[in-house]
Amino acid sequence: MQFKNPEILYFFALLIIPILVHLFQLQKFVKTPFTNVAFLQKLQQQTRKSSRIKKWLILATRLLLFSAILLAFAQPYFSDKNIDKKQHTFIYLDNSLSTNTKGEKGNLLKIAAQEIIESSNEKDVYSLQTNSNFYKDISKNELKNILLKIENTSKKLDFSTVFLKINQQNISKTNTLHKNILISDFQNTYNKKFTNVTPAFSAIKLESSQKSNLSIDSVFISNANTTNFTVNVIIKNQGQEKNNTPISIFNNENLISKQSFNIDEDATKIIQFTIQNQDNFSGKIQLTFSDTFQFDNTYFFNLSKRKKASVLAIGNEADFLAKIYTENEFNFTNSTVQNVNYNSIPKQQLIILNSLENLPEILAQSITEFSKNGGSLVIIPNEKSEVNSYNSFFNKLQIGKFENKINDTLKITSINYNHPLFKNVFSKKVNNFQYPSVYSLYPISSKNSNIIISFENNTPFISELKNNIYYISSSLAKTNSNFLNSPLIVPVFYNFGQLSFQFPQLSYRVATENKIRVETQLGKDEILTITNNENSFIPLQQTFQNNVIITTDEQPLQAGIYYILKQKDTLQNIAFNFPKEESSLQYIDLNTLAKNNKNIEISSSIPATFDALNKKNEVQWLWKWFLALAIVSLLLEILILKFYKP
Missing domain, CATH: 3.40.50.880 (Class I glutamine amidotransferase (GATase) domain)
Structure with missing residues (x-):
């Protein structure tokens, strides 16, 4: 049993006062002579004995009354935590592209967000880390509003960054209980990020219901001549063999060629398209296939006219x-x-x-x-x-x-x-x-x-x-x-x-540092802009006499064909694709990880983790019971005074 106001308990020392009053209260009896002395002596002894019992009962009820009142004001409770300590829960929710797939209950990211909303406690304080943002010290209502709007992102967050954020939160908060929950699919790219000094956390694994995936790994050009060139598409298959899978190549939105192919189990295959030479070719490769991930079924590339x-x-x-x-x-x-x-x-x-x-x-x-x-x-x-x-x-x-x-x-x-x-x-x-x-x-x-x-x-x-x-x-x-x-x-x-002469690459990766050389001359106040039909941004750029080196990092986040503009003039087209590491179906074995790291706890589900946390933080207040005991003690004293006749 713990007390919210333990300092009240010092007042128990004052209970000595009624005890002393009882012990030293001397009552003088008046003697009255009667003829039958023996009878009167017996009556007098019985009266004194009854009066003494009544006084002891009254003392006991009063002590019980005062004790119950003091305990009620001290506010006792049963709980696994100290009521003076706040509960702070750090949640990392992996919203990378690989969590945009179906699990047993539906979309992994959306279901995870919904379960967090339903299971979180209104009294706790939360910090939410996603791959794209960090929300510090938010309430359940704020957490709910954020999770309802969460979307997948091409940004990849390293677990070492998550652990650094956890340590910063723990150091900055005093008199606080910390609970760290990591919700991710735990792709094996994270495997080397866990050590013996990793902060303690509960790991909840998001698992896809499908165990097979077909993806476009990369594209390269060969056999280029004055007439045509060959587009080589590297297809990667994870899982069982696949037959008669359609694949198409587009120039912008115009279909250029289409074919189908077979691929063996866990194999890699090159599909070739022969394309007639053109000054600029803004290519898109499209796989028509339903599997674990959809984002890796499309690949963009750009082929510009070769310059001397x-x-x-x-x-x-x-x-x-x-x-x-x-x-x-x-x-x-x-x-x-x-x-x-x-x-x-x-x-x-x-x-x-x-x-x-x-x-x-x-x-x-x-x-x-x-x-x-x-x-x-x-x-x-x-x-x-x-x-x-x-x-x-x-x-x-x-x-x-x-x-x-x-x-x-x-x-x-x-x-x-x-x-x-x-x-x-x-x-x-x-x-x-x-x-x-x-x-x-x-x-x-x-x-x-x-x-x-x-x-x-x-x-x-x-x-x-x-x-x-x-x-x-x-x-x-x-x-x-x-x-x-x-x-x-x-x-x-x-x-x-x-x-x-650095010829433009066929494509670049989103949310990654890319350096792109653009052959142009800029005036004093001129800048280059990268844009497509949906968004536009100004990249970091370094201007030289005959060229500009632009650097992309945080932008763009979506795959597609983009245009480098100088004012309203298009200097060149560039293509961006999602990182191919996100297509991996290789995941960390959390049970093995937990065996090697004692501070890692494996949890079966999000509701189970939050239920255990809520029960651990549950407080059973006892002051009402002691207040009831005080009332009962008062009633007992009244009954004794009224009905007990010595």
Whole structure:
């Protein structure tokens, strides 16, 4: 038994007063002489004995009366918690895309929200965390209004963020009982987020009634030529085999082609569509199939007309560059130092400084500005390069120190196959090719260089000194190296040009950081906007001389085709899709999780969890019973005084 006002109990000490009064109250009896003394003595003894019993009964009833009144004012109760402590319940409700499916009772998210509303206690305080919002210290009525409007979102919230929020709530609240409830489907992407220091919580798993799902994993383009291209759609099947499943491809809303396919159990398959070349293709792949998830049955992509990358080589004329940077793929220009058109430098995507003995200050300044604005740069020294001139240039670029020439014959032996420069170049690692050699080199000291190709002594031959700045440590003149005769020369310089111009991706992911390069020039007060038929937003953007890098993160949240606008002009189309991780049917085994984490409690359902919490917080007040006892004591005293005659 606990008391709301335990300080009242100190007044029990005052009960000593009626006891003392009773004990020390002396009553003087008047003696009256009678003739029959023996009879009177017997009568006198009986009278005193009866009077003493009556007084003890009256004392007992009064003590009982005062005690009952004191206990009633102390407000006793039975409960598993202290009445002075408030109950705060933290609820995480997973409203990710994967909870937008059917369970035994209906839509997982909607049923979960409804059960929380029906089971929550009006007297408790709640904090609600969803994947998109956090609502702190709200009442049941506020909780109800929020849950009635809750919708699925493409945002994914990490459990580590949820636990951090729980800890913040627990620290900020004193004299409060905390209960943490996590309601989710617990996809296995969360599995590594639980440790021994995870806050205690009750886990309620939302389970789909279907155990099979067909999804569009990704799309890529192949066999592109002047006439047509092939759209390759990767289909992923989870569960039993599926037959005669329709799949369609649209350009905007126009149906281009349709076919059906069969897919084995738990398999992946590529479906191909051959499409006639078009300047812009805003594609949509549509699966017509009813399964666990519907959001992954549609995939958007955008294919823009391929643009040529502009490449400028500064130095003596180099035939090998003209052969690599052909007219059908690149806008290639070769210029001597004396004839450089400085106005054209900002318009290039790639500049190659080919075997310059020194770099004039005006050229160094222009190239530095070009690099800062996002342009790609390849530096090839001359056999007679002036160290001081190059060092001054390197200092402007902040890429390290150009060191003195070393005369030594070295073989080029190692390739960094993981570098983006060699993506899709080699089908396998090559170890027995004919090694090209150099006879002299200019090494550099750089802390952040990424080696692409190296010599036999592990020093770099080609390295990436900074984003999009590449350095070849040796002159490529035939008198100094036979690298021009190596099969590596073509993929290396070809990909220098390809990587310098970032062609738009086929699609991007919603609610994820994406960096998109847009070829345009903006005025002082101009901005780019991303829009579709439903919403519009201004992304974070970084403006360079000939392009703008836009970054999307929180927006957009819906898949579809969007348009990048400059005022009212559409610069390009971009496609966004939902994250494919949400299509997973692999879930955490909560029983195993609970065995490994003692502070995790598994609950069978939302109502059961809240019922247990409400019973634990239930208070049984006893003051009414003690008040009734006081009344009974008073009535007993009245009855004793009236009817008990000693």
